[in-house]
Amino acid sequence: xxxxxxDQPVDGSVVFVHEDGDVFVDALAERxxxxxxxxxxxxxxxxxxxxFRWEERRVQIDGEQVSGLVFRASPDAxxxxxxxxxxxxxxxxxVKAIWxxxxxxxxxxxNRLDAEVWYSMSEWPVWRRRxxxxxxxxxxxxxxxxxxxxxxxxxWGGGKLPEPDAVSARALSCATTGAGEIEQVVFCEGEVLGxxxxxxxxxxxxxxxxxxxxxxxxxxxxxxxxxxxxxxPGLDETLIPAVSDRVAGRFDEALISRR
Amino acid sequence: MKLLLVGDDRDLxxxxxxxxxxxxxxxxxxxxxxxxxxxxxxxxxxxxxPHELVFAxxxxxxxxxxxxxxxxxxxxxxxxxxxxxxTDVIPIFVAERRYGLHYLLDHIDVPVVNRPSSGRSNGSxxxxxxxxxxFGFRVPDWIVSNDASAVASFAQGWREGAIYKSPSGLRxxxxxxxxxxxxxxxxxxxxxxxQRFIPGHDVRLHVVGSRCFxxxxxxxxxDYRFEPDSTVYEGIQAPPEIEEACRAFTxxxxxxxxxxxxxxxxxxxxxxxxMNPVPTFLPYEAAxxxxxxxxxxxxxxxxxxxxxxxxxxTAAAQEAQPASFDGAVMA
Numbered sequence: 001x002x003x004x005x006x007d008q009p010v011d012g013s014v015v016f017v018h019e020d021g022d023v024f025v026d027a028l029a030e031r032x033x034x035x036x037x038x039x040x041x042x043x044x045x046x047x048x049x050x051x052f053r054w055e056e057r058r059v060q061i062d063g064e065q066v067s068g069l070v071f072r073a074s075p076d077a078x079x080x081x082x083x084x085x086x087x088x089x090x091x092x093x094x095v096k097a098i099w100x101x102x103x104x105x106x107x108x109x110x111n112r113l114d115a116e117v118w119y120s121m122s123e124w125p126v127w128r129r130r131x132x133x134x135x136x137x138x139x140x141x142x143x144x145x146x147x148x149x150x151x152x153x154x155x156w157g158g159g160k161l162p163e164p165d166a167v168s169a170r171a172l173s174c175a176t177t178g179a180g181e182i183e184q185v186v187f188c189e190g191e192v193l194g195x196x197x198x199x200x201x202x203x204x205x206x207x208x209x210x211x212x213x214x215x216x217x218x219x220x221x222x223x224x225x226x227x228x229x230x231x232x233p234g235l236d237e238t239l240i241p242a243v244s245d246r247v248a249g250r251f252d253e254a255l256i257s258r259r
Numbered sequence: 260m261k262l263l264l265v266g267d268d269r270d271l272x273x274x275x276x277x278x279x280x281x282x283x284x285x286x287x288x289x290x291x292x293x294x295x296x297x298x299x300x301x302x303x304x305x306x307x308x309p310h311e312l313v314f315a316x317x318x319x320x321x322x323x324x325x326x327x328x329x330x331x332x333x334x335x336x337x338x339x340x341x342x343x344x345x346t347d348v349i350p351i352f353v354a355e356r357r358y359g360l361h362y363l364l365d366h367i368d369v370p371v372v373n374r375p376s377s378g379r380s381n382g383s384x385x386x387x388x389x390x391x392x393x394f395g396f397r398v399p400d401w402i403v404s405n406d407a408s409a410v411a412s413f414a415q416g417w418r419e420g421a422i423y424k425s426p427s428g429l430r431x432x433x434x435x436x437x438x439x440x441x442x443x444x445x446x447x448x449x450x451x452x453x454q455r456f457i458p459g460h461d462v463r464l465h466v467v468g469s470r471c472f473x474x475x476x477x478x479x480x481x482d483y484r485f486e487p488d489s490t491v492y493e494g495i496q497a498p499p500e501i502e503e504a505c506r507a508f509t510x511x512x513x514x515x516x517x518x519x520x521x522x523x524x525x526x527x528x529x530x531x532x533x534m535n536p537v538p539t540f541l542p543y544e545a546a547x548x549x550x551x552x553x554x555x556x557x558x559x560x561x562x563x564x565x566x567x568x569x570x571x572x573t574a575a576a577q578e579a580q581p582a583s584f585d586g587a588v589m590a
Contacts, residue, residue: 052450054385054403055413080449090429093382094449097427098403101385115379115386122358126376129365141307143362144300156358157351171296172352173359 012065013038014108014251017047017099018072025072027240031248032068037255040064044073047099048080048091054098057105068108068251071099074232075118108254110247111231112212122156125175127229130211136204139177139225144170151176154228160219180222186233187216188243189250198224214247260326260560263312265290265364270331272539275572277329279552282571285561288312288320293337295356301363309367327370327559331537332357370515370558377513378536382428384452387533394508396531399522401454407444410436410453419456422481426452433482456481457522457530464497464519465540466509467554473497474543475523492546501529508534515558516540541572548573 014032018025018041029039040061042050051062059066080091100118103109120126128138142151146169153161154175163169163176185194185201190209192201201224208216208229217233218226235243262280264273268291277287290299290312297315304310312320336357338349345352361375380387388398402413403426414421414436423440425431434440436453444451461476461483475493480486497505501521509517518538522530540551550570557563 048449049447051406052404053406053409054450055409083449091449093427093429094425097383097425098385098450100383101389101403101426104386104389115382116376119379119382120376121354122361125358125362125365129376140305141303143303143307143309143359144296145302156355156362170300172355173296173300173362174355175359175362 012067013040014068014070014255015039015061015066016041016070016072017044018042018070019044019074019077022072023237024235024240024244025070027244028070028247031244032251035248035252037067037252043081044077044079045081046079047073048095049082052098054102059102059105066102066107067255069102069105070110071103071113072110072232075100075113076121108251109212110214111216113231114212117231122158123230124154124158124228125156127208127216127231128226131204131207131226131229134203134207136207137200137223137225139221139223139227141175141177143175144173146174146176150179152179152182158228158230160228177227178221182219182221182227184236185218185220186235186239186243187213187218189214189246193239193242200224201226214250215243260562261286261288261320261324262326262556262559262561263288263290263328264331265328265360266292266331267333267336270333271541273329273331275541276552276555279571280556280559280561283556283561283564285326285556292332292356292360293339295360297339301367307366309363322368325367325369326561327372328364328367329372329555329559330364330375332360332375370560372515372555372558373517373536374513378517378534380512381534381536384424384426384428384533391508391531391534394511395504396508397528399455399457399530399532401452403450403452405444405448405450407441410444410451411441413453417455419458421453422456423451423453426450432485435481454532457524459522459524462495462497462519462521462523462529463538463543464501464505464521465538465543465551466505466514466517466519467551468515468558469506470554471497471502471505472540472543472547472549472551472554473502474547474549492543494547494549498529505534512536516555544570545572545575 014037016025016029032039053060075096078088078092079095080088083091103112117123117126131138146163146166149163151163153163154177164174185192187205187208190206192205204226213231217230219228221227262285264277264287268289280287299312299314301309302311302313310322336353364371365374365376380390385403392398404410421436422433423436424433462473464471464473473495475495476483476490478486478490483490505519514536518535520532544551548570
């Protein structure tokens with residue numbers, strides 16, 4: 001959890017922007033409420049329609065003060081369900097710009113993303129480069145060539161696929177990595193949750209926290225090298241209680257400290 | 260050394276930089292985005308860094324032969340015609356191809372003007388103004404709202420009124436807060452950024468590496484970009500502390516070229532409006548004779564020739580009186 005301003009009242013609600021069916025959002029909101037704080041959930045497709053007022057460092061949504069922020073929708077989601085189709089792209093860009101700004105306010109925020117990640121069409125290469133800059137091992141990539149069928153294709157938009165043929169690899173500038181098992185782990189509050197917790201992964205988790213990232217999903221190969229990372233991870237059901245408790249606890253601490 | 264011109268081969272700034280480079284005797288190579296993966300591509304080394312450009316006609320260029328890269332990407336890049344019928348997958352194709360290009364430009368070990376990962380704060384004015392303010396720039400007071408009463412109240416709080424614009428990086432026509440806006444807000448719309456109007460004049464300050472080129476712009480219009488006929492440009496020297504701050508912010512953001520927009524108030528205070536990571540410099544160079552394009556080439560390792568006294572763009576504009584850059588998109 002990043003720094004919290006002390007001169008601002010805690011009145012108001014922790015605002016969630018979410019996609020439909022995000023079980024983690026429900027679990028986290030429930031736990032934050034159980035600690036005595038209000039929450040407000042807004043479906044991503046309705047974000048552009050709320051009454052919004054941001055003046056200095058105070059933000060009101062539908063007349064209610066925002067005390068914290070959990071943004072769990074894709075930055076490239078459609079935010080303007082009620083707007084005419086011709087206006088949707090414009091509205092999306094406006095909403096995206098505003099909520100990036102909101103994330104920088106001194107409020108408790110789940111993942112305080114910066115402009116590069118927010119505006120990147122593909123966030124994993126951004127995290128990969130940052131991990132490299134910190135000396136954290138990452139899986140080597142080959143970009144733009146392929147065709148032997150021995151490697152794993154990592155589409156820039158996320159996920160993994162079998163290596164494409166040479167012509168497709170070139171046309172799509174495919175990034176591929178060595179074949180082998182890839183395991184998913186979760187970084188939460190600077191700690192590694194999941195089955196593995198080597199020294200390099202622990203360093204990576206602490207680095208993510210230092211970047212303002214409370215929750216990150218990470219794909220790791222058998223050599224503990226980071227293959228991909230996302231700040232919008234889907235969470236395994238077994239992890240949701242532990243992650244929600246931990247994040248709710250941090251929100252609680254931050255909100256109470258401001259009273 | 261070769262200069263690579265990457266992205267939109269019809270971009271005016273890229274065309275000008277290429278022409279200047281060839282006038283210096285340098286070789287330019289146009290790498291159009293719509294031919295990426297078909298006519299040209301790149302290969303990576305064991306450290307995942309781009310090390311060679313490869314061309315379909317069996318030529319190649321090693322990174323060591325490249326002096327620098329000038330980039331202008333089109334927001335709506337072209338798609339090869341043989342894919343036109345694949346409507347559903349074209350957005351995915353374009354996005355994957357674009358990110359592959361980003362990977363090349365972000366990782367190639369030569370000067371790049373500019374790397375796509377840099378300067379992204381310009382997509383969000385609230386984000387960028389916060390960053391500029393924390394860096395020490397003065398920014399005009401502002402709010403973001405779609406609440407008509409909040410906007411009216413803010414605007415009425417300033418004797419000179421307020422202007423409004425898009426909170427995002429989309430190009431918008433800056434206008435004064437008026438009844439039309441308030442009515443529109445009353446009918447529900449997405450939030451706008453409302454800013455105190457600063458009486459005075461505009462300044463565009465380009466940073467190219469460590470060099471600064473400031474242009475004062477005097478116009479009766481609220482947004483001079485839309486009133487070219489009544490706008491007067493003048494090359495000026497910015498205060499040293501402003502130049503230093505612009506250089507430092509540009510460097511911190513990983514940029515080689517940037518364009519800062521200021522309002523200078525009637526007391527001479529410089530208030531920063533925004534920093535653009537893909538600035539056009541053609542109208543400012545043409546109007547002032549400052550050789551901004553040549554400074555870009557210097558950064559890209561293109562050896563200089565003996566400079567003429569004024570920019571060739573200025574000379575051409577003077578020859579073709581009256582000067583007109585209406586067609587140039589100013590950002």
